[in-house]
Amino acid sequence: MKLSPYYPILYKGKNGWIAHECIIDCRAFKKSCGITVNDIAKRLIDYGYHAPTVSFPVHETLMIEPTESENKPELDKFCAALISIRQEIVDIENGLADQQNNLLVNAPHTQASLIADDWTLPYSKQQAFFPNNSQKENKYWPPVGRIDEAYGDRHLKCTCV
Numbered sequence: 001m002k003l004s005p006y007y008p009i010l011y012k013g014k015n016g017w018i019a020h021e022c023i024i025d026c027r028a029f030k031k032s033c034g035i036t037v038n039d040i041a042k043r044l045i046d047y048g049y050h051a052p053t054v055s056f057p058v059h060e061t062l063m064i065e066p067t068e069s070e071n072k073p074e075l076d077k078f079c080a081a082l083i084s085i086r087q088e089i090v091d092i093e094n095g096l097a098d099q100q101n102n103l104l105v106n107a108p109h110t111q112a113s114l115i116a117d118d119w120t121l122p123y124s125k126q127q128a129f130f131p132n133n134s135q136k137e138n139k140y141w142p143p144v145g146r147i148d149e150a151y152g153d154r155h156l157k158c159t160c161v
Contacts, residue, residue, distance in 0.1 A: 002079045006086040010058060021065040023058060024082075030060065033092040034099045037062060038149065040085055045108035047081035047131060048140050084132050098122055103131075111141040 001009060001016070007024040029035040037060045041051030053063040066075055088104060091097040101122055109128040119125060130136055 003082055006083050010061065021063055024062050024064065026062060027060040029089055033089065035089050035092060035104055036060065039104040039107065042146060043085050043104045043107040044081060045142050046128065049078060049081060080132060103127060106146070108142040108145060110143070110145050113145070
């Protein structure tokens with residue numbers, strides 16, 4: 001499996017095979033550098049992917065369940081995004097990126113922040129918005145950045161006129 005050198009894979013069979021879904025374990029990252037599964041899920045948006053199932057059936061994991069309509073090149077691009085994100089985590093673990101102010105904790109990065117004049121983050125706009133150069137011609141722009149997870153869900157404010 002392409003991701004197993006980078007992430008622990010849960011529920012592998014005796015020969016290392018998995019079923020139609022793959023559960024990657026992200027629990028160790030919280031201990032090693034403060035990165036949560038939600039940080040990884042939000043960062044996937046910058047790579048152009050909707051996050052897979054988070055924390056089900058195991059807390060702090062991603063359950064990847066591609067459909068039959070996903071072709072091999074698209075699956076390879078998704079794996080490349082996760083591998084690139086793992087390297088971003090390694091940079092935090094090794095002190096090359098700040099634990100509180102980094103690509104993952106600040107994800108997703110919006111178009112509004114790209115065109116803003118002030119950029120005070122400790123990494124480049126290239127790293128934030130086009131991390132592997134594959135989105136330059138077909139970029140998904142999230143309409144909002146990070147919201148305070150469950151608090152935002154419970155305290156939704158309508159801004160409709």
